[in-house]
Amino acid sequence: MTATAMKHAPFTQSRKAPTGQKLCSRTDLVAFSGVAAWLETSQGAKQIALFYLPGHERELYAIDHHDPFSNANVIAHGIVGDIKGATVVASPLYKQHFRLEDGQCLEDESVKLPTWKVSFKGADVWIEG
Amino acid sequence: MSTTSKRNVVIIGNGMVGHHLVEQLVENGALAQMNVTVFGEERHRAYDRVHLSEYFKGRDAEALALCDADYYASHGVTFNSSEAVVSIDRVEKTVSTERGHYAYDHLVLATGSYPFVPPIPGNDREGCLVYRTLDDLDAIRDAAQSAATGVVVGGGLLGLEAANALRGLNLETAVIEFAPRLMPMQVDAEGGELLREKIEALGVQVLTERATQRIEDGEASRHRMVFQDDKILETDLIVFSAGIRPRDQLARECGLEVGERGGVVINDQCQTSDPAILAIGEVALWSKSIFGLVAPGYQMAKTALSTLTGGDTSFAGADMSTKLKLLGVDVGSIGDAHGNQNPGARMFRYLDPLTQIYRKMVVSSDGKKLLGAMLVGDNSVYDTLLQYYANGIELPKEPASLILPQSGAAPALGPDALPETAMICSCHNVTKASICAAIDAGASDLGAVKSDTRASTGCGGCASLLKSVVDHELAARGVAVDKSICEHFQHTRQELYDIVRVEGIKTFSELIEKHGASGTHHLGCDICKPAVGSILASCFNEPITDAAHIPLQDTNDTFMANMQKNGTYSVVPRIAGGEITPDKLVVLGQVAQKYGLYSKITGGQRIDLFGARLEDLPDIWGELIAAGFETGHAYGKSLRTVKSCVGSTWCRYGVQDSVGMAIKLENRYKGLRAPHKIKFGVSGCTRECAEAQSKDIGIIATENGWNLYVCGNGGMRPRHAELFATDLDDEALYRTIDRFLMFYVRTADRLQRTSVWRENLEGGLNYLKEVILDDSLGMGKELERQMQTVVDNYQCEWAGAISDPDKLKRFRSYVNDSRPNPSIIMTSERGQLRPA
Ligand SMILES: Cc1cc2nc3c(=O)[nH]c(=O)nc-3n(C[C@H](O)[C@H](O)[C@H](O)COP(=O)(O)OP(=O)(O)OC[C@H]3O[C@@H](n4cnc5c(N)ncnc54)[C@H](O)[C@@H]3O)c2cc1C
Numbered sequence: 015m016t017a018t019a020m021k022h023a024p025f026t027q028s029r030k031a032p033t034g035q036k037l038c039s040r041t042d043l044v045a046f047s048g049v050a051a052w053l054e055t056s057q058g059a060k061q062i063a064l065f066y067l068p069g070h071e072r073e074l075y076a077i078d079h080h081d082p083f084s085n086a087n088v089i090a091h092g093i094v095g096d097i098k099g100a101t102v103v104a105s106p107l108y109k110q111h112f113r114l115e116d117g118q119c120l121e122d123e124s125v126k127l128p129t130w131k132v133s134f135k136g137a138d139v140w141i142e143g
Numbered sequence: 144m145s146t147t148s149k150r151n152v153v154i155i156g157n158g159m160v161g162h163h164l165v166e167q168l169v170e171n172g173a174l175a176q177m178n179v180t181v182f183g184e185e186r187h188r189a190y191d192r193v194h195l196s197e198y199f200k201g202r203d204a205e206a207l208a209l210c211d212a213d214y215y216a217s218h219g220v221t222f223n224s225s226e227a228v229v230s231i232d233r234v235e236k237t238v239s240t241e242r243g244h245y246a247y248d249h250l251v252l253a254t255g256s257y258p259f260v261p262p263i264p265g266n267d268r269e270g271c272l273v274y275r276t277l278d279d280l281d282a283i284r285d286a287a288q289s290a291a292t293g294v295v296v297g298g299g300l301l302g303l304e305a306a307n308a309l310r311g312l313n314l315e316t317a318v319i320e321f322a323p324r325l326m327p328m329q330v331d332a333e334g335g336e337l338l339r340e341k342i343e344a345l346g347v348q349v350l351t352e353r354a355t356q357r358i359e360d361g362e363a364s365r366h367r368m369v370f371q372d373d374k375i376l377e378t379d380l381i382v383f384s385a386g387i388r389p390r391d392q393l394a395r396e397c398g399l400e401v402g403e404r405g406g407v408v409i410n411d412q413c414q415t416s417d418p419a420i421l422a423i424g425e426v427a428l429w430s431k432s433i434f435g436l437v438a439p440g441y442q443m444a445k446t447a448l449s450t451l452t453g454g455d456t457s458f459a460g461a462d463m464s465t466k467l468k469l470l471g472v473d474v475g476s477i478g479d480a481h482g483n484q485n486p487g488a489r490m491f492r493y494l495d496p497l498t499q500i501y502r503k504m505v506v507s508s509d510g511k512k513l514l515g516a517m518l519v520g521d522n523s524v525y526d527t528l529l530q531y532y533a534n535g536i537e538l539p540k541e542p543a544s545l546i547l548p549q550s551g552a553a554p555a556l557g558p559d560a561l562p563e564t565a566m567i568c569s570c571h572n573v574t575k576a577s578i579c580a581a582i583d584a585g586a587s588d589l590g591a592v593k594s595d596t597r598a599s600t601g602c603g604g605c606a607s608l609l610k611s612v613v614d615h616e617l618a619a620r621g622v623a624v625d626k627s628i629c630e631h632f633q634h635t636r637q638e639l640y641d642i643v644r645v646e647g648i649k650t651f652s653e654l655i656e657k658h659g660a661s662g663t664h665h666l667g668c669d670i671c672k673p674a675v676g677s678i679l680a681s682c683f684n685e686p687i688t689d690a691a692h693i694p695l696q697d698t699n700d701t702f703m704a705n706m707q708k709n710g711t712y713s714v715v716p717r718i719a720g721g722e723i724t725p726d727k728l729v730v731l732g733q734v735a736q737k738y739g740l741y742s743k744i745t746g747g748q749r750i751d752l753f754g755a756r757l758e759d760l761p762d763i764w765g766e767l768i769a770a771g772f773e774t775g776h777a778y779g780k781s782l783r784t785v786k787s788c789v790g791s792t793w794c795r796y797g798v799q800d801s802v803g804m805a806i807k808l809e810n811r812y813k814g815l816r817a818p819h820k821i822k823f824g825v826s827g828c829t830r831e832c833a834e835a836q837s838k839d840i841g842i843i844a845t846e847n848g849w850n851l852y853v854c855g856n857g858g859m860r861p862r863h864a865e866l867f868a869t870d871l872d873d874e875a876l877y878r879t880i881d882r883f884l885m886f887y888v889r890t891a892d893r894l895q896r897t898s899v900w901r902e903n904l905e906g907g908l909n910y911l912k913e914v915i916l917d918d919s920l921g922m923g924k925e926l927e928r929q930m931q932t933v934v935d936n937y938q939c940e941w942a943g944a945i946s947d948p949d950k951l952k953r954f955r956s957y958v959n960d961s962r963p964n965p966s967i968i969m970t971s972e973r974g975q976l977r978p979a
Pocket residue numbers: 155156157158159160161162182183184185192193194195196226227228229253254255256274275276301304390393423424425426434435436437438440
């Protein structure tokens with residue numbers, strides 16, 4: 015499959031939501047897999063993918079839900095794994111891998127998805143401001 | 144027609160070698176310079192004579208044919224079947240048949256040979272037959288219907304093959320040989336004795352040193368054979384297989400030079416004494432030798448191509464080494480097997496009367512070179528010995544070690560010891576050098592090397608040698624022949640399967656905990672997780688929607704629908720056998736209307752509804768399940784559809800209820816998760832309207848039951864399914880498919896269709912038959928049990944999901960908002976919605 019990525023207007027990495035926002039609760043998450051959520055930003059609503067790895071050093075990740083290779087909103091539905099030491103999600107359409115930590119695509123150096131800081135506050139999932 | 148500039152080439156004989164020449168002409172673009180006309184005396188177009196005996200096992204004339212029916216016409220070659228050439232006029236340069244005269248510029252004789260029938264009084268009685276053509280086999284089958292006993296005259300290679308065929312036709316069978324032993328050309332006295340024991344053990348009577356004096360009316364049977372000592376043998380049917388003779392009569396009559404004992408004399412360019420006339424195949428005599436095998440014939444065809452097109456390839460003789468399985472007994476013969484062509488040669492012999500194995504090596508007087516070898520009962524060392532012989536490789540210090548029993552595997556000659564010129568596949572003339580060249584040009588696995596070089600696609604005898612050469616060469620180039628599935632497991636899929644089954648491991652986390660490679664975070668990846676998910680499902684068939692299994696699934700399996708390119712999903716309910724009630728059809732239409740779904744009939748005889756939004760899937764399925772539908776597994780690597788024709792219920796040709804059988808099969812195997820998708824087809828008669836032979840499992844009704852075909856494929860690399868078993872009753876059919884599918888599930892690589900699996904299976908179709916039909920590994924019952932577990936644990940995944948609120952939570956596009964995915968935009972085309 016040779017899909018080329020739509021190059022994004024450069025989002026800065028770990029761009030800050032205006033304030034801390036509650037996204038959903040822990041029970042909405044699916045262990046070792048992803049779900050999608052809406053995030054309100056100053057530039058409008060944005061779709062993000064939340065991944066939950068209970069028992070791992072870092073349990074929660076938030077990364078752009080939009081797949082630049084297929085141009086579809088599908089990243090939350092990819093398979094989570096680790097490749098050469100990095101925790102990644104594989105795009106369900108054309109199978110490129112994105113590092114959950116910083117959004118870097120392993121197959122194409124020039125592609126990097128935006129990521130956000132997320133954490134649990136009690137039973138809720140908060141995206142940090 | 145502007146034929147004036149083109150030369151007329153006439154080929155007499157459309158046997159294996161004559162056909163190969165046409166193929167060569169086509170492939171090399173030679174048809175641009177010539178008009179080719181082929182005359183075949185038989186009514187069939189060229190077929191695989193080497194595998195003629197499979198005709199009795201259900202491979203029909205069409206399946207034995209060497210090319211498609213329209214091959215000649217589509218390449219502009221004129222082919223006249225059932226038209227024998229009766230004379231050649233070398234002065235006028237014409238050939239004549241009963242229908243007319245035809246001019247030639249070049250003539251090729253590819254008339255093959257005929258079976259020699261000894262001049263015994265009575266040899267022309269009814270029921271005295273030969274074994275060479277399809278028509279001969281039809282005659283034998285007809286005669287066998289009213290016969291109880293059969294005799295084969297001639298205990299050579301073909302005689303034993305004929306004896307096997309008679310046995311297969313349920314005749315009490317005897318073989319009569321003039322010489323003191325069977326296969327006198329290939330084996331010596333010891334080998335012959337061993338062969339006799341083995342063949343008698345199969346219930347075939349062996350009579351040696353018998354010269355038949357006459358054949359006359361019998362008392363208890365149709366014929367009575369009277370031998371030199373006045374002893375007699377009565378039988379209903381006689382097949383003569385006393386050697387072959389070149390069909391050189393046309394050549395003799397037009398004055399071409401022929402050998403003392405027959406055969407049209409040719410030079411290294413395959414030209415006869417008249418340079419405008421070539422001869423190839425079994426009719427040709429080169430350097431006083433006739434070559435009664437197909438590989439040298441193909442070499443001659445290549446040489447003829449070169450001669451006809453002004454090339455400089457020449458024929459330089461051919462090795463007559465052979466390896467065969469006759470009546471289930473291995474026999475191998477290499478070079479000077481008797482040691483009578485090399486004065487001073489030394490013999491090494493090994494005879495094991497218990498396991499009935501005989502091996503003999505003929506070695507040069509200095510002990511360094513292998514000159515010949517003879518094997519009876521076990522051919523496992525054949526490949527190695529052939530390489531020593533063919534490449535003149537120096538023998539080990541103790542040559543005997545090559546034929547003595549080893550504690551481990553046979554002492555294979557490592558592929559690195561073979562020179563570049565070593566012939567690996569003699570059918571297609573593929574050397575080690577050409578294999579290396581294919582690898583260097585990018586072929587990165589066995590399958591690719593096979594399709595690039597055609598190696599091992601002829602008789603298949605070189606399969607294991609080819610594999611070891613390819614593995615070795617890949618390794619030498621640093622292409623890791625590491626079979627690990629990914630960085631998380633240092634195991635192949637098959638090994639993982641065995642671990643899961645033997646240890647009863649039921650989750651991915653337990654498997655990676657116990658058997659994962661060190662140095663990873665034990666999260667797995669998109670390679671191993673779906674593979675393990677599939678293995679767990681094949682073994683235990685727990686719902687893939689269970690919490691422990693969800694993270695393993697590809698998106699399609701997670702949402703039990705196929706994700707389309709715009710992020711929407713398609714919905715495909717099961718329509719077993721393609722049979723659907725009008726009521727259900729109405730429901731499908733209503734659901735599609737209600738949810739705005741694009742509707743299309745699939746190639747698998749069901750209906751695909753496209754464009755469903757993730758959050759609508761549960762409601763859609765709720766309505767479908769209420770109407771009696773269940774999931775069609777279109778998203779899974781699992782059984783897809785069983786396509787059927789309408790069968791005996793409606794069709795005037797049908798001999799069985801193909802729809803009924805298709806529904807039973809689809810309901811039995813639905814939900815079976817496998818390394819890749821599986822498709823079936825069931826046809827109600829040999830007209831094959833369901834195209835079953837292009838499926839993984841194809842079933843064709845016969846008068847007596849069902850014929851089973853396996854490992855076919857459509858798609859990118861079409862492959863005809865191969866006949867696997869004939870005339871099965873319903874129960875035997877289920878049992879055989881149970882075993883076959885489970886064996887595939889256990890041993891295939893991930894994402895390997897049955898066709899590719901079969902092509903890479905060492906030992907090929909015969910091995911598969913041994914495992915499945917003869918239960919050679921003793922695992923038949925276990926395979927059946929495993930399949931029964933899968934069948935018993937089947938539940939519709941969608942029915943399970945919509946009744947479980949926790950599972951339903953997954954089908955929200957967003958966890959914190961119910962607004963639909965805004966990037967899904969549709970437009971309309973031909974009255975339906977489609978992605979914008
Ligand atoms: C049962 C059996 C098993 C065999 N097993 C093996 C094996 O395991 N390995 C192996 O290497 N070889 C095997 N062989 C031998 C192999 O089949 C032959 O070497 C090969 O078929 C020779 O090809 P050919 O084209 O020269 O002759 P053929 O295949 O015999 O073809 C000659 C054709 O020419 C036609 N013809 C003859 N005269 C005329 C005419 N005047 N006008 C028009 N047409 C004419 C004939 O009807 C025939 O169709 C086997 C043969 C048999 C019968």
